[in-house]
Amino acid sequence: MKRALPIAATFAIAACSSNSGSIPSTSAAGSTYAPASGRQAGSLDFKLSDYHRACNGSRVNQAQCDLLVGPQIDPNISGITQPELLQAYGLKPTGGKGTIVALVDAFDNPNAASDLAAYRSYFGIPKANFRKYNQTGQQSNYPSPNADWGGEEDLDIEMVSVSCPNCTIYLVEANTNNSPDLSAAEAEAAKLGATVISNSFSGSGLTVSDFGQKGISYFASAGDGGYGIDYPASYASVVAVGGTVLLSGAKGKRGFNEIIWPDAGGGCSREPKPSWQNDPGCKNRTADDISAVAANVAIYDTYPTGGWGTVAGTSISSPLTAGIMGEAGKATTQNGGQVFWGKAAQKHLYPIIQGSDGSCSGSYLCTAGTKQYGNYSGPGGWGSPHTDKAFKLKP
Protein backbone atom coordinates (compact mmCIF):
# COMPACT_ATOMS: atom_id res chain seq x y z
CA MET A 1 0.00 0.00 0.00
CA LYS A 2 1.35 3.39 -0.87
CA ARG A 3 0.22 5.00 2.31
CA ALA A 4 -1.96 4.38 5.27
CA LEU A 5 -5.46 5.59 4.75
CA PRO A 6 -7.30 6.42 7.93
CA ILE A 7 -10.85 5.33 8.27
CA ALA A 8 -12.62 8.51 7.42
CA ALA A 9 -15.11 9.82 9.89
CA THR A 10 -17.48 10.18 7.09
CA PHE A 11 -19.96 8.82 4.82
CA ALA A 12 -23.48 8.82 4.39
CA ILE A 13 -26.69 9.13 6.18
CA ALA A 14 -29.36 7.93 3.82
CA ALA A 15 -31.53 10.88 4.39
CA CYS A 16 -34.05 10.12 1.74
CA SER A 17 -34.52 8.45 -1.57
CA SER A 18 -36.09 9.01 -4.87
CA ASN A 19 -39.35 8.08 -3.22
CA SER A 20 -39.23 10.35 -0.26
CA GLY A 21 -38.45 13.88 -1.26
CA SER A 22 -35.54 16.02 -0.24
CA ILE A 23 -33.19 15.81 2.65
CA PRO A 24 -33.44 18.18 5.56
CA SER A 25 -31.62 21.40 5.06
CA THR A 26 -28.14 21.49 6.37
CA SER A 27 -28.78 25.05 7.35
CA ALA A 28 -30.52 23.62 10.38
CA ALA A 29 -27.16 23.46 12.08
CA GLY A 30 -27.15 21.68 15.36
CA SER A 31 -30.51 20.08 14.97
CA THR A 32 -30.84 16.36 15.20
CA TYR A 33 -31.19 14.45 11.98
CA ALA A 34 -34.80 13.54 11.43
CA PRO A 35 -35.30 10.62 9.08
CA ALA A 36 -37.70 11.05 6.22
CA SER A 37 -41.18 9.93 7.03
CA GLY A 38 -41.68 6.21 6.75
CA ARG A 39 -38.06 5.53 6.03
CA GLN A 40 -36.23 4.66 9.17
CA ALA A 41 -37.21 1.98 11.60
CA GLY A 42 -35.01 3.26 14.38
CA SER A 43 -33.64 6.55 15.53
CA LEU A 44 -30.33 8.04 14.58
CA ASP A 45 -28.74 10.88 16.44
CA PHE A 46 -26.55 12.96 14.22
CA LYS A 47 -25.82 16.62 14.37
CA LEU A 48 -26.47 18.11 11.00
CA SER A 49 -23.81 20.69 11.68
CA ASP A 50 -21.25 17.91 11.33
CA TYR A 51 -22.49 16.90 7.90
CA HIS A 52 -22.93 18.36 4.47
CA ARG A 53 -24.59 17.21 1.29
CA ALA A 54 -22.73 14.80 -0.91
CA CYS A 55 -23.43 17.07 -3.88
CA ASN A 56 -24.15 20.74 -4.17
CA GLY A 57 -26.20 23.02 -6.33
CA SER A 58 -28.25 21.53 -9.09
CA ARG A 59 -27.43 17.95 -8.28
CA VAL A 60 -29.43 17.64 -5.10
CA ASN A 61 -32.27 15.14 -5.08
CA GLN A 62 -30.28 12.64 -7.07
CA ALA A 63 -30.03 9.30 -5.34
CA GLN A 64 -26.28 9.67 -5.25
CA CYS A 65 -26.61 13.12 -3.77
CA ASP A 66 -29.32 12.36 -1.26
CA LEU A 67 -26.68 11.74 1.30
CA LEU A 68 -25.22 13.70 4.10
CA VAL A 69 -21.50 13.35 4.26
CA GLY A 70 -19.59 13.60 7.48
CA PRO A 71 -16.31 15.24 8.35
CA GLN A 72 -13.44 13.97 6.27
CA ILE A 73 -10.24 12.98 8.04
CA ASP A 74 -8.23 12.41 4.89
CA PRO A 75 -8.96 15.24 2.47
CA ASN A 76 -7.45 13.33 -0.44
CA ILE A 77 -10.04 10.60 -0.46
CA SER A 78 -13.50 11.00 -1.86
CA GLY A 79 -15.89 8.21 -1.02
CA ILE A 80 -15.39 4.87 0.66
CA THR A 81 -12.07 3.34 -0.26
CA GLN A 82 -10.66 -0.16 -0.48
CA PRO A 83 -9.18 -0.27 3.03
CA GLU A 84 -12.39 1.10 4.47
CA LEU A 85 -14.46 -1.56 2.72
CA LEU A 86 -12.16 -4.23 4.12
CA GLN A 87 -12.48 -2.70 7.57
CA ALA A 88 -16.25 -2.40 7.38
CA TYR A 89 -16.69 -6.06 6.48
CA GLY A 90 -13.81 -7.58 8.45
CA LEU A 91 -12.16 -8.86 5.32
CA LYS A 92 -8.54 -9.95 5.08
CA PRO A 93 -8.61 -11.57 1.66
CA THR A 94 -5.89 -14.11 1.12
CA GLY A 95 -7.69 -16.78 -0.91
CA GLY A 96 -9.05 -16.84 -4.42
CA LYS A 97 -5.91 -17.66 -6.37
CA GLY A 98 -6.96 -19.53 -9.49
CA THR A 99 -10.63 -18.72 -9.02
CA ILE A 100 -12.22 -16.94 -11.94
CA VAL A 101 -14.78 -14.28 -11.09
CA ALA A 102 -16.58 -13.03 -14.19
CA LEU A 103 -18.43 -9.78 -14.60
CA VAL A 104 -20.99 -9.87 -17.38
CA ASP A 105 -21.80 -6.49 -18.91
CA ALA A 106 -22.73 -4.97 -22.25
CA PHE A 107 -20.73 -2.83 -24.67
CA ASP A 108 -17.09 -1.92 -24.17
CA ASN A 109 -15.08 0.16 -21.78
CA PRO A 110 -11.86 0.70 -23.72
CA ASN A 111 -10.11 1.91 -20.56
CA ALA A 112 -11.14 -0.95 -18.30
CA ALA A 113 -7.68 -2.49 -17.94
CA SER A 114 -5.89 0.80 -17.32
CA ASP A 115 -8.56 2.04 -14.93
CA LEU A 116 -8.36 -1.19 -12.96
CA ALA A 117 -4.59 -0.93 -12.85
CA ALA A 118 -4.83 2.64 -11.55
CA TYR A 119 -7.34 1.67 -8.85
CA ARG A 120 -5.30 -1.27 -7.66
CA SER A 121 -2.04 0.62 -7.81
CA TYR A 122 -3.35 3.44 -5.66
CA PHE A 123 -4.31 1.04 -2.90
CA GLY A 124 -1.24 -1.11 -3.23
CA ILE A 125 -3.11 -4.12 -4.62
CA PRO A 126 -0.82 -6.23 -6.81
CA LYS A 127 -1.36 -6.17 -10.55
CA ALA A 128 -4.54 -7.94 -11.55
CA ASN A 129 -4.86 -11.14 -13.45
CA PHE A 130 -7.44 -9.49 -15.66
CA ARG A 131 -8.79 -10.36 -19.07
CA LYS A 132 -11.48 -8.75 -21.16
CA TYR A 133 -13.52 -10.87 -23.56
CA ASN A 134 -16.25 -10.30 -26.07
CA GLN A 135 -19.32 -12.51 -25.98
CA THR A 136 -17.72 -15.15 -28.17
CA GLY A 137 -14.66 -15.48 -25.99
CA GLN A 138 -12.30 -13.40 -28.07
CA GLN A 139 -9.86 -10.98 -26.49
CA SER A 140 -10.37 -8.73 -29.48
CA ASN A 141 -13.25 -7.46 -31.60
CA TYR A 142 -14.82 -5.81 -28.62
CA PRO A 143 -18.26 -4.20 -28.80
CA SER A 144 -18.74 -0.50 -29.38
CA PRO A 145 -17.90 1.69 -26.38
CA ASN A 146 -20.64 3.00 -24.12
CA ALA A 147 -20.17 5.53 -21.33
CA ASP A 148 -22.91 4.25 -19.02
CA TRP A 149 -21.86 0.62 -19.24
CA GLY A 150 -18.24 1.73 -19.07
CA GLY A 151 -18.82 3.13 -15.60
CA GLU A 152 -20.59 -0.04 -14.58
CA GLU A 153 -17.70 -2.16 -15.82
CA ASP A 154 -15.05 -0.21 -13.96
CA LEU A 155 -17.11 -0.39 -10.79
CA ASP A 156 -17.56 -4.15 -11.18
CA ILE A 157 -13.94 -5.07 -11.68
CA GLU A 158 -12.72 -2.68 -8.98
CA MET A 159 -15.11 -4.06 -6.37
CA VAL A 160 -13.99 -7.63 -7.07
CA SER A 161 -10.44 -6.36 -6.69
CA VAL A 162 -11.31 -5.16 -3.20
CA SER A 163 -12.83 -8.36 -1.91
CA CYS A 164 -10.71 -10.80 -3.89
CA PRO A 165 -7.46 -9.27 -5.03
CA ASN A 166 -6.05 -12.72 -5.82
CA CYS A 167 -8.94 -13.80 -8.02
CA THR A 168 -8.66 -13.91 -11.78
CA ILE A 169 -11.07 -11.31 -13.12
CA TYR A 170 -12.82 -11.75 -16.45
CA LEU A 171 -14.89 -8.95 -17.91
CA VAL A 172 -17.20 -10.44 -20.52
CA GLU A 173 -18.76 -7.81 -22.76
CA ALA A 174 -21.97 -8.53 -24.64
CA ASN A 175 -22.25 -6.89 -28.06
CA THR A 176 -25.33 -4.94 -26.97
CA ASN A 177 -27.70 -4.80 -24.04
CA ASN A 178 -30.35 -6.91 -25.71
CA SER A 179 -31.18 -10.20 -24.10
CA PRO A 180 -29.73 -12.63 -26.66
CA ASP A 181 -26.35 -10.90 -26.46
CA LEU A 182 -26.28 -10.90 -22.67
CA SER A 183 -27.41 -14.51 -22.66
CA ALA A 184 -24.48 -15.32 -24.93
CA ALA A 185 -22.08 -13.42 -22.67
CA GLU A 186 -23.42 -15.24 -19.63
CA ALA A 187 -22.85 -18.59 -21.30
CA GLU A 188 -19.41 -17.52 -22.47
CA ALA A 189 -18.39 -16.58 -18.93
CA ALA A 190 -19.26 -20.08 -17.81
CA LYS A 191 -17.46 -21.59 -20.79
CA LEU A 192 -14.34 -19.62 -19.92
CA GLY A 193 -14.27 -21.29 -16.52
CA ALA A 194 -15.79 -18.75 -14.17
CA THR A 195 -17.15 -20.21 -10.95
CA VAL A 196 -18.53 -16.89 -9.76
CA ILE A 197 -20.49 -14.60 -12.09
CA SER A 198 -21.73 -11.18 -11.01
CA ASN A 199 -24.50 -9.41 -12.89
CA SER A 200 -25.12 -5.74 -12.20
CA PHE A 201 -27.87 -5.49 -14.78
CA SER A 202 -31.59 -5.98 -14.79
CA GLY A 203 -34.43 -6.17 -17.22
CA SER A 204 -36.45 -8.68 -19.16
CA GLY A 205 -35.66 -11.37 -21.65
CA LEU A 206 -33.20 -13.63 -19.89
CA THR A 207 -34.48 -16.79 -18.25
CA VAL A 208 -33.57 -18.83 -15.23
CA SER A 209 -31.68 -21.21 -17.50
CA ASP A 210 -29.17 -18.43 -18.15
CA PHE A 211 -28.28 -18.57 -14.46
CA GLY A 212 -28.56 -22.24 -13.76
CA GLN A 213 -25.25 -23.93 -14.47
CA LYS A 214 -24.15 -26.23 -11.69
CA GLY A 215 -20.89 -25.33 -10.05
CA ILE A 216 -21.31 -21.62 -10.64
CA SER A 217 -22.30 -19.11 -7.99
CA TYR A 218 -24.37 -16.36 -9.59
CA PHE A 219 -24.78 -12.94 -8.00
CA ALA A 220 -27.04 -10.07 -9.07
CA SER A 221 -27.82 -6.55 -7.97
CA ALA A 222 -31.28 -6.35 -6.43
CA GLY A 223 -32.10 -3.06 -8.15
CA ASP A 224 -32.02 0.66 -7.45
CA GLY A 225 -35.74 1.37 -7.57
CA GLY A 226 -36.69 0.76 -3.97
CA TYR A 227 -39.22 -1.83 -2.84
CA GLY A 228 -39.53 -4.55 -5.49
CA ILE A 229 -37.08 -6.99 -6.96
CA ASP A 230 -35.54 -7.04 -10.41
CA TYR A 231 -34.50 -9.89 -12.67
CA PRO A 232 -32.19 -11.80 -12.60
CA ALA A 233 -31.95 -11.25 -8.82
CA SER A 234 -35.45 -12.71 -8.54
CA TYR A 235 -34.25 -16.16 -9.51
CA ALA A 236 -33.60 -18.53 -6.65
CA SER A 237 -30.44 -19.73 -8.40
CA VAL A 238 -28.98 -16.25 -8.05
CA VAL A 239 -27.72 -14.57 -4.88
CA ALA A 240 -29.81 -11.39 -4.68
CA VAL A 241 -27.70 -8.62 -3.18
CA GLY A 242 -29.36 -5.61 -1.62
CA GLY A 243 -27.92 -2.28 -0.62
CA THR A 244 -26.89 -0.47 2.54
CA VAL A 245 -25.31 2.74 3.72
CA LEU A 246 -22.20 2.56 5.86
CA LEU A 247 -22.07 5.04 8.71
CA SER A 248 -18.68 5.62 10.23
CA GLY A 249 -17.89 6.70 13.73
CA ALA A 250 -19.64 3.81 15.43
CA LYS A 251 -18.29 2.50 18.70
CA GLY A 252 -16.58 -0.86 18.68
CA LYS A 253 -13.97 -2.60 16.63
CA ARG A 254 -15.88 -2.39 13.38
CA GLY A 255 -16.25 1.36 13.49
CA PHE A 256 -19.29 1.40 11.25
CA ASN A 257 -23.02 1.15 11.54
CA GLU A 258 -25.01 0.04 8.57
CA ILE A 259 -28.56 0.84 7.53
CA ILE A 260 -30.73 0.13 4.51
CA TRP A 261 -29.96 2.17 1.39
CA PRO A 262 -33.44 3.52 0.70
CA ASP A 263 -33.33 2.83 -3.05
CA ALA A 264 -32.26 -0.78 -2.68
CA GLY A 265 -34.41 -3.40 -4.32
CA GLY A 266 -35.94 -6.28 -2.37
CA GLY A 267 -39.26 -7.92 -1.70
CA CYS A 268 -41.53 -10.71 -2.86
CA SER A 269 -40.71 -11.90 -6.36
CA ARG A 270 -42.84 -13.71 -8.92
CA GLU A 271 -40.55 -16.72 -8.96
CA PRO A 272 -41.36 -20.03 -7.26
CA LYS A 273 -40.42 -20.22 -3.61
CA PRO A 274 -37.36 -22.37 -3.07
CA SER A 275 -37.60 -25.13 -0.49
CA TRP A 276 -35.01 -23.44 1.68
CA GLN A 277 -37.12 -20.34 2.29
CA ASN A 278 -39.97 -20.38 4.79
CA ASP A 279 -40.57 -16.75 5.65
CA PRO A 280 -44.23 -16.01 6.31
CA GLY A 281 -45.00 -12.97 4.17
CA CYS A 282 -44.21 -14.09 0.64
CA LYS A 283 -45.45 -17.19 -1.16
CA ASN A 284 -42.82 -16.77 -3.86
CA ARG A 285 -39.06 -16.43 -3.84
CA THR A 286 -38.15 -13.75 -1.29
CA ALA A 287 -35.24 -11.44 -1.99
CA ASP A 288 -32.70 -10.28 -1.04
CA ASP A 289 -30.37 -12.92 0.35
CA ILE A 290 -27.64 -10.60 1.61
CA SER A 291 -26.63 -6.97 1.21
CA ALA A 292 -23.62 -4.69 1.23
CA VAL A 293 -22.79 -1.03 0.80
CA ALA A 294 -24.53 0.81 -2.05
CA ALA A 295 -23.64 4.44 -1.47
CA ASN A 296 -20.67 6.76 -1.65
CA VAL A 297 -18.03 4.33 -2.85
CA ALA A 298 -14.89 5.56 -4.59
CA ILE A 299 -14.07 4.24 -8.05
CA TYR A 300 -11.67 5.18 -10.82
CA ASP A 301 -13.30 5.64 -14.22
CA THR A 302 -11.82 7.54 -17.14
CA TYR A 303 -14.15 6.58 -19.99
CA PRO A 304 -15.07 8.81 -21.69
CA THR A 305 -13.65 11.30 -19.18
CA GLY A 306 -13.26 11.54 -15.45
CA GLY A 307 -10.99 9.93 -12.91
CA TRP A 308 -11.71 9.35 -9.24
CA GLY A 309 -15.22 9.83 -8.03
CA THR A 310 -17.99 8.26 -6.03
CA VAL A 311 -20.92 6.14 -7.10
CA ALA A 312 -24.02 4.63 -5.58
CA GLY A 313 -26.28 1.69 -6.24
CA THR A 314 -26.59 -2.03 -5.83
CA SER A 315 -24.22 -2.28 -8.76
CA ILE A 316 -21.64 -1.95 -5.99
CA SER A 317 -22.87 -4.66 -3.67
CA SER A 318 -23.16 -7.50 -6.17
CA PRO A 319 -19.54 -7.56 -7.39
CA LEU A 320 -18.24 -6.81 -3.90
CA THR A 321 -19.94 -9.86 -2.42
CA ALA A 322 -19.26 -11.98 -5.50
CA GLY A 323 -15.59 -11.33 -4.89
CA ILE A 324 -15.94 -12.60 -1.34
CA MET A 325 -17.46 -15.80 -2.70
CA GLY A 326 -14.50 -16.17 -5.02
CA GLU A 327 -12.07 -15.53 -2.21
CA ALA A 328 -13.78 -17.98 0.14
CA GLY A 329 -13.22 -20.88 -2.22
CA LYS A 330 -16.61 -22.60 -1.99
CA ALA A 331 -18.31 -21.14 -5.03
CA THR A 332 -18.78 -24.48 -6.76
CA THR A 333 -20.75 -25.91 -3.86
CA GLN A 334 -23.36 -23.17 -3.59
CA ASN A 335 -27.02 -23.19 -4.54
CA GLY A 336 -28.08 -19.61 -5.16
CA GLY A 337 -28.31 -17.78 -1.86
CA GLN A 338 -29.40 -20.81 0.14
CA VAL A 339 -26.39 -20.80 2.41
CA PHE A 340 -27.30 -17.38 3.80
CA TRP A 341 -30.71 -18.63 4.92
CA GLY A 342 -29.04 -21.03 7.35
CA LYS A 343 -28.33 -20.09 10.94
CA ALA A 344 -24.68 -21.09 10.62
CA ALA A 345 -24.08 -18.43 8.00
CA GLN A 346 -26.14 -15.80 9.77
CA LYS A 347 -23.66 -15.86 12.66
CA HIS A 348 -21.18 -14.37 10.24
CA LEU A 349 -23.32 -11.59 8.84
CA TYR A 350 -23.94 -8.12 10.21
CA PRO A 351 -27.72 -7.84 10.56
CA ILE A 352 -29.18 -4.70 9.05
CA ILE A 353 -31.83 -3.53 11.48
CA GLN A 354 -32.59 0.03 10.48
CA GLY A 355 -34.12 1.56 7.41
CA SER A 356 -36.62 0.82 4.71
CA ASP A 357 -36.84 0.88 0.93
CA GLY A 358 -40.50 1.79 0.56
CA SER A 359 -43.99 1.24 1.85
CA CYS A 360 -45.31 -2.24 2.57
CA SER A 361 -47.55 -1.82 5.64
CA GLY A 362 -44.60 -2.27 7.95
CA SER A 363 -43.71 -5.69 6.63
CA TYR A 364 -40.21 -7.12 6.85
CA LEU A 365 -40.32 -7.26 3.05
CA CYS A 366 -39.39 -3.60 2.88
CA THR A 367 -38.54 -2.70 6.46
CA ALA A 368 -35.54 -3.64 8.55
CA GLY A 369 -35.69 -4.24 12.28
CA THR A 370 -39.25 -5.51 12.46
CA LYS A 371 -38.28 -8.84 14.04
CA GLN A 372 -41.15 -10.39 12.08
CA TYR A 373 -38.72 -12.95 10.70
CA GLY A 374 -35.61 -12.74 12.79
CA ASN A 375 -33.17 -10.17 11.51
CA TYR A 376 -34.32 -10.63 7.93
CA SER A 377 -35.55 -7.79 5.73
CA GLY A 378 -36.16 -7.62 1.99
CA PRO A 379 -33.67 -4.87 1.13
CA GLY A 380 -31.05 -6.04 3.64
CA GLY A 381 -31.46 -9.79 3.35
CA TRP A 382 -29.86 -11.59 6.26
CA GLY A 383 -27.24 -8.92 6.52
CA SER A 384 -23.88 -7.87 5.19
CA PRO A 385 -20.63 -9.82 5.27
CA HIS A 386 -18.80 -10.12 8.56
CA THR A 387 -15.60 -11.76 7.37
CA ASP A 388 -15.79 -14.38 4.62
CA LYS A 389 -16.90 -17.17 6.94
CA ALA A 390 -20.52 -17.30 5.78
CA PHE A 391 -19.28 -17.70 2.24
CA LYS A 392 -17.12 -20.68 3.20
CA LEU A 393 -20.09 -22.75 4.31
CA LYS A 394 -21.96 -25.26 2.23
CA PRO A 395 -25.72 -24.81 1.92
Add this chain to the structure above:
Amino acid sequence: MSRIPLYTAVAIGLGVAFVTAAGVALATTPADQVAVIVNSGSTNASGFKITVHSNGQSTAIMQNRQGVAQSAAHSFTVSAKQVGSLFGDIKAAKTAPPSEGGCMKSVSFGTSTHVQWQGWTSPDLDCPSDNAAVTALKNDVSVIRTAAGISAIPLLHHPAAEGPLHAGSSPPLR
Protein backbone atom coordinates in the same frame (compact mmCIF):
# COMPACT_ATOMS: atom_id res chain seq x y z
CA MET B 1 -59.81 22.90 -77.50
CA SER B 2 -58.09 26.09 -76.63
CA ARG B 3 -54.44 26.11 -75.94
CA ILE B 4 -52.97 27.50 -72.73
CA PRO B 5 -50.16 29.93 -73.32
CA LEU B 6 -46.79 28.57 -72.35
CA TYR B 7 -46.14 31.21 -69.71
CA THR B 8 -49.51 30.44 -68.11
CA ALA B 9 -48.73 26.75 -67.96
CA VAL B 10 -45.36 27.48 -66.37
CA ALA B 11 -47.00 29.77 -63.84
CA ILE B 12 -49.61 27.18 -63.01
CA GLY B 13 -46.95 24.53 -62.77
CA LEU B 14 -44.85 26.60 -60.45
CA GLY B 15 -47.90 27.38 -58.39
CA VAL B 16 -48.81 23.72 -58.10
CA ALA B 17 -45.23 22.90 -57.26
CA PHE B 18 -45.15 25.62 -54.61
CA VAL B 19 -48.41 24.49 -53.07
CA THR B 20 -47.29 20.87 -53.16
CA ALA B 21 -43.93 21.70 -51.60
CA ALA B 22 -45.59 23.79 -48.95
CA GLY B 23 -48.03 21.01 -48.30
CA VAL B 24 -45.22 18.52 -47.89
CA ALA B 25 -43.41 20.89 -45.59
CA LEU B 26 -46.52 21.40 -43.55
CA ALA B 27 -47.16 17.70 -43.46
CA THR B 28 -43.64 17.20 -42.15
CA THR B 29 -43.57 19.96 -39.61
CA PRO B 30 -46.96 21.48 -38.89
CA ALA B 31 -46.72 24.64 -36.89
CA ASP B 32 -48.31 23.20 -33.78
CA GLN B 33 -46.11 20.15 -33.42
CA VAL B 34 -44.04 19.61 -30.30
CA ALA B 35 -41.88 16.61 -29.57
CA VAL B 36 -40.49 15.93 -26.12
CA ILE B 37 -37.38 13.83 -25.56
CA VAL B 38 -37.08 12.45 -22.03
CA ASN B 39 -34.04 10.69 -20.63
CA SER B 40 -34.65 9.07 -17.25
CA GLY B 41 -31.23 9.47 -15.76
CA SER B 42 -29.93 6.82 -13.38
CA THR B 43 -28.64 6.42 -9.87
CA ASN B 44 -25.38 7.97 -11.01
CA ALA B 45 -26.42 10.27 -13.83
CA SER B 46 -28.76 13.16 -14.33
CA GLY B 47 -31.54 12.80 -16.86
CA PHE B 48 -32.84 15.47 -19.22
CA LYS B 49 -35.93 16.70 -21.03
CA ILE B 50 -35.70 18.40 -24.41
CA THR B 51 -38.74 20.06 -25.94
CA VAL B 52 -38.53 20.59 -29.70
CA HIS B 53 -41.06 22.81 -31.48
CA SER B 54 -41.61 22.45 -35.19
CA ASN B 55 -40.21 25.94 -35.78
CA GLY B 56 -36.92 24.73 -34.34
CA GLN B 57 -37.20 26.60 -31.07
CA SER B 58 -36.22 24.18 -28.33
CA THR B 59 -35.49 24.02 -24.63
CA ALA B 60 -33.47 21.59 -22.55
CA ILE B 61 -33.49 20.99 -18.85
CA MET B 62 -31.62 18.54 -16.64
CA GLN B 63 -33.81 16.58 -14.28
CA ASN B 64 -33.61 13.70 -11.87
CA ARG B 65 -35.34 10.35 -11.98
CA GLN B 66 -38.50 11.84 -10.49
CA GLY B 67 -38.67 14.57 -13.11
CA VAL B 68 -37.56 17.27 -10.70
CA ALA B 69 -35.67 19.97 -12.55
CA GLN B 70 -32.00 20.28 -11.73
CA SER B 71 -31.12 23.15 -13.99
CA ALA B 72 -32.71 26.20 -15.52
CA ALA B 73 -34.25 25.70 -18.95
CA HIS B 74 -31.71 26.26 -21.71
CA SER B 75 -32.98 27.54 -25.06
CA PHE B 76 -31.44 26.54 -28.35
CA THR B 77 -32.43 26.12 -31.98
CA VAL B 78 -32.68 22.92 -33.96
CA SER B 79 -32.10 23.34 -37.69
CA ALA B 80 -35.09 23.09 -40.02
CA LYS B 81 -33.52 20.09 -41.68
CA GLN B 82 -33.12 18.31 -38.37
CA VAL B 83 -36.63 19.24 -37.28
CA GLY B 84 -37.98 17.74 -40.50
CA SER B 85 -35.96 14.62 -39.93
CA LEU B 86 -37.16 14.30 -36.35
CA PHE B 87 -40.85 14.62 -37.10
CA GLY B 88 -40.59 12.45 -40.18
CA ASP B 89 -38.81 9.72 -38.24
CA ILE B 90 -41.32 10.00 -35.41
CA LYS B 91 -44.13 9.26 -37.83
CA ALA B 92 -42.22 6.35 -39.33
CA ALA B 93 -41.29 4.93 -35.92
CA LYS B 94 -44.88 5.21 -34.78
CA THR B 95 -45.87 2.42 -37.12
CA ALA B 96 -42.86 0.24 -36.37
CA PRO B 97 -43.59 -3.18 -34.94
CA PRO B 98 -42.54 -3.64 -31.33
CA SER B 99 -39.06 -5.02 -30.85
CA GLU B 100 -38.79 -8.66 -30.01
CA GLY B 101 -36.79 -9.87 -27.06
CA GLY B 102 -35.83 -8.00 -23.95
CA CYS B 103 -33.43 -5.30 -23.06
CA MET B 104 -31.14 -5.16 -20.06
CA LYS B 105 -29.88 -2.09 -18.25
CA SER B 106 -26.99 -1.50 -15.93
CA VAL B 107 -28.70 -1.37 -12.54
CA SER B 108 -26.98 1.80 -11.37
CA PHE B 109 -25.89 3.45 -14.63
CA GLY B 110 -28.60 2.53 -17.12
CA THR B 111 -31.07 5.08 -18.46
CA SER B 112 -34.15 5.06 -20.67
CA THR B 113 -34.85 7.53 -23.46
CA HIS B 114 -38.26 8.07 -25.01
CA VAL B 115 -39.72 10.55 -27.49
CA GLN B 116 -43.25 11.74 -26.78
CA TRP B 117 -45.42 13.17 -29.55
CA GLN B 118 -49.16 13.73 -29.66
CA GLY B 119 -49.88 11.12 -27.02
CA TRP B 120 -47.53 8.56 -28.52
CA THR B 121 -44.42 7.40 -26.71
CA SER B 122 -41.57 5.84 -28.62
CA PRO B 123 -39.87 2.58 -27.70
CA ASP B 124 -36.95 2.94 -25.31
CA LEU B 125 -34.22 4.33 -27.52
CA ASP B 126 -31.56 3.07 -25.12
CA CYS B 127 -32.48 -0.45 -26.16
CA PRO B 128 -31.18 -1.94 -29.40
CA SER B 129 -33.61 -1.99 -32.32
CA ASP B 130 -33.38 -3.55 -35.73
CA ASN B 131 -36.09 -1.24 -37.07
CA ALA B 132 -34.69 1.40 -39.38
CA ALA B 133 -37.19 4.08 -38.35
CA VAL B 134 -36.46 3.61 -34.65
CA THR B 135 -32.74 3.67 -35.34
CA ALA B 136 -33.18 6.87 -37.34
CA LEU B 137 -35.14 8.40 -34.47
CA LYS B 138 -32.37 7.41 -32.10
CA ASN B 139 -29.91 9.22 -34.33
CA ASP B 140 -32.14 12.30 -34.38
CA VAL B 141 -32.17 12.33 -30.60
CA SER B 142 -28.42 12.02 -30.48
CA VAL B 143 -27.95 15.00 -32.81
CA ILE B 144 -30.48 17.13 -30.93
CA ARG B 145 -28.96 16.20 -27.59
CA THR B 146 -25.62 17.39 -28.86
CA ALA B 147 -27.20 20.62 -30.11
CA ALA B 148 -28.61 21.09 -26.62
CA GLY B 149 -25.12 20.82 -25.17
CA ILE B 150 -25.81 17.44 -23.60
CA SER B 151 -23.21 15.57 -25.55
CA ALA B 152 -22.45 13.17 -22.75
CA ILE B 153 -24.64 12.48 -19.78
CA PRO B 154 -22.78 13.83 -16.75
CA LEU B 155 -22.04 11.08 -14.33
CA LEU B 156 -22.59 12.28 -10.83
CA HIS B 157 -19.52 10.57 -9.58
CA HIS B 158 -17.35 12.82 -11.65
CA PRO B 159 -16.77 15.93 -9.59
CA ALA B 160 -16.35 18.29 -12.53
CA ALA B 161 -19.55 20.15 -11.77
CA GLU B 162 -18.35 20.96 -8.29
CA GLY B 163 -14.72 21.65 -8.83
CA PRO B 164 -11.70 20.80 -10.91
CA LEU B 165 -11.60 17.35 -12.42
CA HIS B 166 -8.65 15.34 -11.30
CA ALA B 167 -7.97 12.64 -13.80
CA GLY B 168 -4.52 11.84 -12.57
CA SER B 169 -3.34 9.03 -10.39
CA SER B 170 -4.76 10.38 -7.16
CA PRO B 171 -8.34 10.78 -6.02
CA PRO B 172 -9.65 14.33 -6.19
CA LEU B 173 -9.80 16.72 -3.36
CA ARG B 174 -13.19 16.72 -1.80
